[in-house]
Amino acid sequence: MLRIAVPNKGSLSGPASAMLHEAGYQQRRESKELRIVDPENEVEFFYLRPRDIAIYVSSGRLDIGITGGDLLVDSGANAEEILPLGFARSTFRFAGKPGTAAGIEDLAGLTVATSYEGIVAKHLADHGVDASVVHLDGAVETAIELGVAEVIADVVETGTSLRNAGLEVFGEPIMKSEAIVIRRVGAEAEEPKVQQFLRRLQGVLVARTYVMMDYDCRVEQLEKAVALTPGLESPTVSPLHNEGWVAVRAMVPSKEAQRIMDDLYDIGARAILTTAIHACRL
Ligand SMILES: Nc1ncnc2c1ncn2[C@@H]1O[C@H](COP(=O)(O)OP(=O)(O)OP(=O)(O)O)[C@@H](O)[C@H]1O
Ligand SMILES: O=P(O)(O)OC[C@H]1O[C@H](OP(=O)(O)OP(=O)(O)O)[C@H](O)[C@@H]1O
Numbered sequence: 684m685l686r687i688a689v690p691n692k693g694s695l696s697g698p699a700s701a702m703l704h705e706a707g708y709q710q711r712r713e714s715k716e717l718r719i720v721d722p723e724n725e726v727e728f729f730y731l732r733p734r735d736i737a738i739y740v741s742s743g744r745l746d747i748g749i750t751g752g753d754l755l756v757d758s759g760a761n762a763e764e765i766l767p768l769g770f771a772r773s774t775f776r777f778a779g780k781p782g783t784a785a786g787i788e789d790l791a792g793l794t795v796a797t798s799y800e801g802i803v804a805k806h807l808a809d810h811g812v813d814a815s816v817v818h819l820d821g822a823v824e825t826a827i828e829l830g831v832a833e834v835i836a837d838v839v840e841t842g843t844s845l846r847n848a849g850l851e852v853f854g855e856p857i858m859k860s861e862a863i864v865i866r867r868v869g870a871e872a873e874e875p876k877v878q879q880f881l882r883r884l885q886g887v888l889v890a891r892t893y894v895m896m897d898y899d900c901r902v903e904q905l906e907k908a909v910a911l912t913p914g915l916e917s918p919t920v921s922p923l924h925n926e927g928w929v930a931v932r933a934m935v936p937s938k939e940a941q942r943i944m945d946d947l948y949d950i951g952a953r954a955i956l957t958t959a960i961h962a963c964r965l
């Protein structure tokens with residue numbers, strides 16, 4: 684049975700469970716459940732603190748985990764990313780009161796408050812900057828106002844939390860992060876159950892980012908049309924009853940669907956339809 688760690692709280696928890704559900708796995712019904720077995724799919728899910736997931740996975744007792752890229756780096760655990768999941772996207776940045784610092788080189792002798800001590804200490808060391816790091820569990824934006832630190836390093840998504848605290852980011856982003864699937868470094872890469880799990884999640888990612896597009900066009904316009912809708916491998920082209928016309932079917936990125944429909948219309952394609960993809964295996 685495949686043993687998988689899933690975040691039990693925070694920003695990663697809801698989207699991770701939703702994605703697993705979409706991939707056909709049973710998920711817990713109540714937020715207090717710590718583990719559930721999905722016998723049909725031969726998978727056991729363990730609901731753990733996002734911060735602890737890389738540690739469990741690196742121990743080898745759990746096969747796979749879903750966590751944040753930043754949390755993996757912060758943990759220093761012997762685990763690696765095997766699939767990016769496209770949600771919980773954020774950057775990790777330094778911030779302070781306006782005028783405090785312009786870049787990492789200005790941090791020498793200052794104190795940085797963060798919940799991600801592993802990332803920050805390594806980043807400072809890599810840049811040869813001698814600053815102190817104080818660990819706080821959360822709400823680090825308040826640390827400056829309360830005199831615990833001059834600077835913070837934290838997750839930034841919209842920047843609202845920083846603005847509300849009167850703080851500004853400075854310097855280069857320390858890292859980018861998103862939700863990822865991780866495995867222990869050195870684990871058997873070709874394990875069929877793991878591969879099947881990854882294919883299912885990839886299917887969800889594709890179904891979320893692509894739509895199916897169908898249209899009719901004149902044979903003379905086919906080359907131009909196919910250039911607009913190359914599909915993942917190659918589009919399906921079928922003859923129509925009316926001579927000189929073909930029907931074309933291809934997957935296109937959902938974000939570009941409207942523009943592609945306009946462009947197809949302009950070259951004479953008609954009956955242009957898009958339909959949602961509910962699931963897929965590439
Ligand atoms: N506002 C946000 N937008 C996007 N991703 C976020 C946001 N806040 C945290 N994350 C991501 O979620 C992960 C942090 O998980 P965590 O469970 O600590 O979230 P949390 O919401 O801060 O919960 P907690 O209350 O335990 O601090 C990290 O990978 C981080 O990049
Ligand atoms: O840029 P924003 O969109 O404002 O998002 C970033 C904020 O979200 C997270 O906080 P969270 O709500 O998890 O609280 P915490 O600090 O207690 O972890 C993070 O620590 C930042 O404070």
Ligand SMILES: [Mg+2]
Binds near residue numbers: 693821
């Ligand atoms: Mg948090």
